Amino acid sequence: MSEVSSVGGSAARDRGRWEQSTSKLVKYYSVADRIICIKGADEPVLNLAHAFLSGYYFTPANPSAAGAPAHLIELHKHAPPVFPEADSRFEIEDGHCFTSGDDLVLEVNDSTIVVAPPELNRTDIWLSESTPGKHSLALNNVILYAVQAALRRAGLYQFHAACVLPEDDANDRSAILLVGDSGCGKSTLTATLVRTGWSFVTDDNLMLSDSAAGIEAWALRRYFTFDEATLDACNLLSFKESIGGRVPGKTEKFRFYARDAFPGKFVANCFPGAIIFPTVTSETQSRIEPLKQGDALARLIRQCPWATCDAAAAPLHLQALTKLARQTRSYTLFAGRDVFADPTSLPELISESLK
Amino acid sequence: MSNSGLVPLGHIVATQLDEGDGVLVDLNTKQYYQLNETAMLIWCALENGQPFEQIVAEIMNAYTVDHEHAVASAERLLKEFQERKLVRPSE
Numbered sequence: 001m002s003e004v005s006s007v008g009g010s011a012a013r014d015r016g017r018w019e020q021s022t023s024k025l026v027k028y029y030s031v032a033d034r035i036i037c038i039k040g041a042d043e044p045v046l047n048l049a050h051a052f053l054s055g056y057y058f059t060p061a062n063p064s065a066a067g068a069p070a071h072l073i074e075l076h077k078h079a080p081p082v083f084p085e086a087d088s089r090f091e092i093e094d095g096h097c098f099t100s101g102d103d104l105v106l107e108v109n110d111s112t113i114v115v116a117p118p119e120l121n122r123t124d125i126w127l128s129e130s131t132p133g134k135h136s137l138a139l140n141n142v143i144l145y146a147v148q149a150a151l152r153r154a155g156l157y158q159f160h161a162a163c164v165l166p167e168d169d170a171n172d173r174s175a176i177l178l179v180g181d182s183g184c185g186k187s188t189l190t191a192t193l194v195r196t197g198w199s200f201v202t203d204d205n206l207m208l209s210d211s212a213a214g215i216e217a218w219a220l221r222r223y224f225t226f227d228e229a230t231l232d233a234c235n236l237l238s239f240k241e242s243i244g245g246r247v248p249g250k251t252e253k254f255r256f257y258a259r260d261a262f263p264g265k266f267v268a269n270c271f272p273g274a275i276i277f278p279t280v281t282s283e284t285q286s287r288i289e290p291l292k293q294g295d296a297l298a299r300l301i302r303q304c305p306w307a308t309c310d311a312a313a314a315p316l317h318l319q320a321l322t323k324l325a326r327q328t329r330s331y332t333l334f335a336g337r338d339v340f341a342d343p344t345s346l347p348e349l350i351s352e353s354l355k
Numbered sequence: 356m357s358n359s360g361l362v363p364l365g366h367i368v369a370t371q372l373d374e375g376d377g378v379l380v381d382l383n384t385k386q387y388y389q390l391n392e393t394a395m396l397i398w399c400a401l402e403n404g405q406p407f408e409q410i411v412a413e414i415m416n417a418y419t420v421d422h423e424h425a426v427a428s429a430e431r432l433l434k435e436f437q438e439r440k441l442v443r444p445s446e
Binding site: 088090292293294295297298301305307308309311314315318319321322325326 | 366368370371372373374376377378380381382383385386387389
């Protein structure tokens with residue numbers, strides 16, 4: 001293990017507000033009308049982060065025109081400080097999380113991520129020097145956790161949902177979120193709807209922001225991910241040029257570049273008007289049933305573990321989810337054998353039910 | 356009881372919906388609780404530091420129930436908030 005460079009929480013490290021920089025080790029990105037800044041310990045580290053972010057709607061921004069960043073992520077290569085662990089430790093995928101003073105500390109894949117109190121607007125990553133920790137999948141996972149935390153601090157809440165807009169009514173408030181765990185049928189439903197001409201923001205991953213005009217959904221990832229069975233069932237295999245490589249870490253899935261396959265159908269951001277929670281059933285006939293706001297909010301919270309686990313961001317995160325529940329009409333879709341036998345029946349079922 | 360004697364704990368976040376129901380989230384345990392309208396009415400009253408009899412009066416007004424009924428509802432819900440460690444005695 002590397003020698004510890006310092007001990008203690010925020011007081012032991014030189015941290016403060018970020019000053020604008022044109023250094024080669026700093027990159028600025030525009031994300032959903034905010035600026036996120038990444039600083040690397042060296043160019044290879046910065047390039048690693050940049051390569052990861054190229055799969056997301058993190059658009060490189062000119063530092064002089066960028067304005068003050070909403071958040072800084074700084075990557076370090078030396079050993080992390082020791083953070084005394086508080087009582088509130090909990091397990092996360094590939095690691096664990098705890099608070100240390102005012103910091104939120106994540107130890108993931110042998111690397112350490114420290115999310116500073118909101119007023120400091122920064123997240124620090126100490127990258128692991130261990131062999132498994134330096135694997136590209138591990139490093140991408142670490143960067144993803146840090147980016148999620150940075151986005152939350154910047155008022156952008158990552159949300160595991162698809163977002164589509166009806167073909168004949170692709171205005172802002174007609175957008176529908178499809179929300180549910182993996183395996184609920186989200187991907188198949190999204191692919192089916194897009195294939196029949198609906199517009200889309202995403203198949204799986206978006207950000208929510210709270211503005212005066214309401215809760216806005218923003219595209220986050222630049223590609224869809226489908227397994228071969230879904231590509232086949234939804235007649236997408238013919239779009240050979242739009243099918244990319246396998247998704248690292250989820251090799252049963254392929255990247256699908258829907259913007260290339262369906263030009264003019266991508267919507268970067270919108271204000272959702274409805275939420276559908278799909279579930280696959282063995283029933284003959286599909287049905288859509290309305291949900292009360294309280295039940296919808298409970299399901300939304302269940303989909304967003306960080307809304308309860310990141311205490312500093314929780315009040316605003318929960319407020320955003322509540323506003324979303326109030327802004328939308330919510331439904332459960334019990335998807336039966338009929339829509340899988342005839343996927344073209346799905347758009348009409350949804351449109352009729354949501355009238 | 357002249358006052359409820361209870362206040363919400365600082366790590367509990369409450370959100371209210373259009374129909375008067377809502378959700379409480381305990382940031383320490385990561386648990387969340389769906390509250391119906393009555394429970395949410397009482398929670399908001401605790402947040403505002405309202406005395407017990409005022410809570411009872413609000414229940415009676417909102418749901419057209421008699422005093423005995425309203426007292427029983429309020430006491431039951433306050434006890435439940437205590438059992439779930441969502442409130443503490445006021446100083």
